[in-house]
Amino acid sequence: MESSSAAVTTTTAAAMEVDATANPPRQPSVQFAQKPNFRPLKAHEISGGQIQFRKVSVPPHRYTPLKKAWLEIYTPIYEEMKIDIRMNLKARRVELKTRPDTPEVGNLQKCADFAHAFMLGFDVIDAVAMLRMDELYVESFEIKDVKTLKGEHLSRAIGRLSGKGGRTKFAIENSTRTRIVIADTKIHILGSFANIKVARDSLCSLILGSPAAKVYSKLRAVSARLAERL
Incomplete structure (x- = not known):
């Protein structure tokens, strides 16, 4: 009796396994919600x-x-960034403000950084890159x-910072893809974070008395590493 019951149990278990493999249980279908697509908020809506x-x-x-470069400054700020700009002659300052059609609130700060870079001594061609690229900024030190x-x-x-005819400054700018302004005892560097660090280290070495040839050799090695990253 015991053997017969064990056989029946084995047969029943085998039949259940066959049924499970033949007709597997249906998994409930999972529906994922689609990612919402929101339009970017304009400046007047955020504020x-x-x-x-x-x-x-x-x-x-x-x-x-x-005054000479006013049109070159006014055109990209007003037409591309949709920011109002004017020159306050009495207070001797440039004033910027948002408009109802300003696409992003960050455009106002970009335009202010662009105008500030020009006031520090950078050319309009170099400073206008701050309007089109997010990773650029200006670092200043004395x-x-x-x-x-x-x-x-x-x-x-x-004199060591500039070099004969500005050769040293131009070499550092070309190697690190930055722009440098030497105004009396103040130094301003325009570029990305990594490039500014390399340019600042080279300028500090020159201030501390390193010869230009030694700085050039370091720049070659560093610029090669930067090219490999890109």
Whole structure:
């Protein structure tokens, strides 16, 4: 009796396995919701309908260059970025504000950075790249932040930064894909984060007294590594 019951149990289990393989249980279908597609909010919508302003001061030595290059500055800001711009002659500053058709609220800050870069001494052709690329910014420092120099020592340091006919400065710019402005004892660098770091290290080496030939050799190695990353 026991053997017969065991055989019946084995036969029943085998039949259940056959039925399970022949007719597997149906899995409930899972439907995923589609990703919502929202239109980008405009500047006046993000700020609750209020107009946002930015003001950029104009140094005395950049007032004449600003008048000459005004159309080159006005056209991309007004037509491409959809930002209103005007020159306040009494306060000697450039004023920017958003419009109802400004596509993004970040355009206002980009235009302010573009105008500020021009006031620091960069050409319009170089500074306008800040409107079209997000990873560009300006870093500024002074020679005394690296080393305290006075008199002729300071003059020689500035000469080492520029080089004969500006060769050293141009070499650093071309190797690191940056733009450098040397205004008295202040240095301004325009570029991406990694490129600015390389250019700043080279300029600091020159300030500390390294010869230009040694800085050139380091730049070749660093520029080769940067090219490999790209």
